[in-house]
Amino acid sequence: MPSSAPRSAGDPMVPAGRCPADSPGSAPGLAGGAAESGPRSGANGTRGRSAVGAQLRGRRFQVIAQLSVVLLAIGAAVTVIVRHQGVGSRPVPAGAATRPVAAAPLPLLGTSPATPSPSTSASPVFRLPGPVPSAGTGRFGYDDRTGPIMGEAGRVQRYRVAVESGSGEDSGGFARAVQVAFTGPGSWVDSGRLRLRQVAGKADADFTVYLATARTAARMCAQGGVDIRIGGRPYTSCRTSGKVVINLDRWRRSVPHFVAAKVPLSIYRLYVINHEVGHQLGNRHERCPGKGRAAPVMMQQTLALKGCLANPWPYRDGRRYAGPPL
Template identity: 35%
Template sequence: MGKRAARNGARRGRDHTRPRGRGRRPARRHPRALLLVGGLLGLSLICGAAFAEWHDGDDTQQPGYAAETPLGDREPLPADPSLSKSSKDEKQKDEKKGKGGSGRAPGDVPASGPGTFTPAGASGAPVGTGGPLRRYKVLVEDGVDVSPRQAATEIEAILAHPRSWAAHGRGRFQLVSGDDRADVTIKIATPATTDKLCAVNGDTHGELNCEVQDGVVVNLKRWVLGSPQYDGPPAEYRHLIINHEIGHMIGFHQHMACPGPGKPAPVMQQQIKGLDGCKSNAWPYTKGGAFVEGPSVP
């Protein structure tokens, strides 16, 4: 036992004095782990570059501009009125249903409706630089996929546009809620209801809008889909609808014709019936403040 203990002690002594690392088995490398780390690093670099490219592209899209609008003399549209809190809530309710409020797919325009209307519970401050104040309210026919509040907000923005009537001394306008007294009533109605309300002025054939004694009737089909003859998105065409009908109301009783090939069409031209060589235009005035007019049509 004594000799064995001595030998063991000698071994332990040699182990303690052996330089560290000498004679040890080299550490094992793990090729799979190295490949995995390299792959993750490469993937992160690729994702980072893709994110930077996407972010730069997204910054070029400014809210309030219609993607379908070509470059040139096109006017930037006002910010989407659906960004207001109340309209957002209504939009979210429709999205939860998967369709519009009436169960139809968005963009589907019914040919007829009940003939009853819901007023917009919205009001605003007067806009305009001169002329008499006209208080107006907005109503939308029941059972259609257009929010009365959103429509009223959009019409308010149209009348306040810097190229519209109010900005050039042709009148002042104020949105009032449906329960308040109004000088003008703007109704958005299905094609069949529009025909009935406009019949006193002639047949609108389920296609046109009209001015009536107590206000304006906007054909839902035109409000939602725009016009095949108009070179612009429906949101821009709505400017033409409101500016044309309000134009009748403030004194432009006769329609106008195209002033010449390549020139902007007057808003008082019935552009839905053809442009006659003019360029489609939704505003009464140019960017420079000139009134866009043409020969009167009897």
Template identity: 45%
Template structure:
């Protein structure tokens, strides 16, 4: 840090006044005694030079020692030079997920583990429907918590069915309920849906989800892998999950299938988006801009 410096004051110059001629005196002449004015001036100059030198020496010592005064008169060492800042580690943005890789069970025992705890009331007005959430026991350990979270998140969004003067609430097993939302392996989904006369297979593999009276069945195959139009369109897996929950719950609430209203427009949530978007854009919500969004009836 640069310091302001001042030039040392110069000493007074010696008296240089010239001697004047004096008239001669009669009688014996005493020898003139010289006054020590010049010596005193020289001594003053020397003393000033010493003081200036000491001041300069003190400044040099302080600069070398790096001392500085802090409030209260306490001398503390100057801070060491700052080290170069560490390079910040690059922020890693999570990559979008369109489907999950890896193996997973294609079938299960057909038994269930239920989410515990009472959820809050979703929605502010209208009739109340209570529901349970369950996952097949062979997948529940890894999936039940996330499935429950996604159901609560989806149905609690104002763009979901609560946007239409309806309230929903998740309840634990043992409580009174109106319907159950199941996450089932593909083969268990096929068996359950077949009891209602529905065939969930595509090319011999259980593909779609379904709704039976009081039972919303989400196919674990689709829960992990989404569908071709969503994957090719780079629509994230979480969006498909919200769509399939709202679609099947919509059936439980009395809604029927609808068609794409026109190329480039949002797909109605009751469109069978699992089979293809038919020129529409992926959309998981029954309410857009605060209004019910629907397509032509099938």
């Protein structure tokens, strides 16, 4: 917050009609501080008044000089502080850490946000703590904003973004995460034959990206003929006709082998979006091309990496990166 300007050295606060030395009993030579109120006649009286006046003037000059020195010292100290910190700046506490990338807000309308640099994260998030709702209301809230067109050429495919009520997630935040996955660099639009754009919830769209609780995701996927259960529990995400369904469990918890390998949750989120949207675009599952190499985005990385390294992007260095068909 801006602070008031420092008072100049020539503006001492003195009550009107008084000087700092005008307090009763301050003048030397007046016993007990009692002043002679009436005029005096004769030479002695004149000389007495002249001597007292001289003493008062000298005392006032000394006090004013002392105040000037103090005010000048304060002004110099303020100048040093302002020059050191800058006007309006706030000092940053030593050791203060920035927030993890996953929590950073990203723009949606009118801009194409770049993927934040991993170096800005002091402590990467691998999974979110706390319980995850296993079931919601089954109803979805849509992000009603229209986003920029992502990609340089090709047909524009329009998509909507929706989050299940009761999931504890925000449709705007999920929409931003989807946009980051579609913006790249390295996303599907890097093919040069595809463009993507988010539209409002009631607009016509080619597909919708849903964030659903595990039970709702299982039901939606089963309706499209896809079983996402592992060990009897809804585990993976899926794509059915016109629907990309992201399982809230995976969205918040990632998967054990990603966590063990210290792969940030933000990377898993990019992967799961690009993998399921890859199915929407007509791509099938692929295998690891070799130990120590990047996993293709169409590899089922949610189940295992099989010697490959986690990778969320379908394009690398501007070229399609793929593995052997499964």
